[in-house]
Amino acid sequence: xxxxxxxxxxxxxxxxxxxxxxxxxxxxxxxxxxxxxxxxxxxxxxxxxxxxxxxxxxxxxxxxxxxxxxxxxxxxxxxxxxxxxxxxxxxxxxxxxxxxxxxxxxxxxxxxxxxxxxxxxxxxxxxxxxxxxxxxxxxxxxxxxxxxxxxxxxxxxxxxxxxxxxxxxxxxxxxxxxxxxxxxxxxxxxxxxxxxxxxxxxxxxxxxxxxxxxxxxxxxxxxxxxxxxxxxxxxxxxxxxxxxxx
Numbered sequence: 001x002x003x004x005x006x007x008x009x010x011x012x013x014x015x016x017x018x019x020x021x022x023x024x025x026x027x028x029x030x031x032x033x034x035x036x037x038x039x040x041x042x043x044x045x046x047x048x049x050x051x052x053x054x055x056x057x058x059x060x061x062x063x064x065x066x067x068x069x070x071x072x073x074x075x076x077x078x079x080x081x082x083x084x085x086x087x088x089x090x091x092x093x094x095x096x097x098x099x100x101x102x103x104x105x106x107x108x109x110x111x112x113x114x115x116x117x118x119x120x121x122x123x124x125x126x127x128x129x130x131x132x133x134x135x136x137x138x139x140x141x142x143x144x145x146x147x148x149x150x151x152x153x154x155x156x157x158x159x160x161x162x163x164x165x166x167x168x169x170x171x172x173x174x175x176x177x178x179x180x181x182x183x184x185x186x187x188x189x190x191x192x193x194x195x196x197x198x199x200x201x202x203x204x205x206x207x208x209x210x211x212x213x214x215x216x217x218x219x220x221x222x223x224x225x226x227x228x229x230x231x232x233x234x235x236x237x238x239x240x241x242x243x244x245x246x
Contacts, residue, residue: 133179188240
């Protein structure tokens with residue numbers, strides 16, 4: 001798929017999502033971003049999209065609510081005139097000890113990371129069919145892809161990300177006749193959290209065979225490759241510098 005003249009929705013307009021949105025615009029796509037609370041970051045991303053001469057649309061959406069998934073997809077298609085690409089990056093990543101987990105913690109994590117991926121895809125498919133095909137990229141995690149719950153306190157997140165792998169495979173099978181290709185990315189050490197600290201930063205480097213953090217660009221390159229490929233579907237690609245090997 002060539003990106004010129006296409007329209008994409010990126011859920012999660014903060015951090016790496018904003019970088020992905022600008023990269024899509026640089027390739028000629030109009031881009032919509034959803035955000036939950038990070039309006040300022042989404043507005044900055046919209047400015048970057050427009051700087052490439054492309055249309056931008058941003059909207060607040062709490063994707064833990066089922067209705068919000070449908071609304072953001074249809075608002076995107078209405079604003080940009082079509083929808084060819086969905087990149088679901090919205091996620092809940094909160095460390096909570098097992099004994100402190102609540103039903104609300106469980107439901108919110110699975111609602112945003114897994115259910116919203118399905119619901120946004122379900123809403124996007126009619127628009128992609130109308131366009132003659134499309135691309136859906138969702139996000140897992142290197143731990144879930146590798147079957148290794150490495151970090152304690154992330155139980156709902158891990159389960160949701162493991163489900164994302166199965167969802168990508170099943171959707172790819174269901175939607176292949178419509179020329180809608182569905183894949184997932186399982187990131188590893190891409191961007192260090194601000195609260196990690198120097199010692200934690202170095203520990204991750206030592207645990208990664210390539211001995212470095214990847215950086216946002218590695219996610220961008222993988223998304224662009226999956227979108228531009230016309231024959232890869234149902235895959236989950238680890239972008240983790242070999243972290244799963246140790």
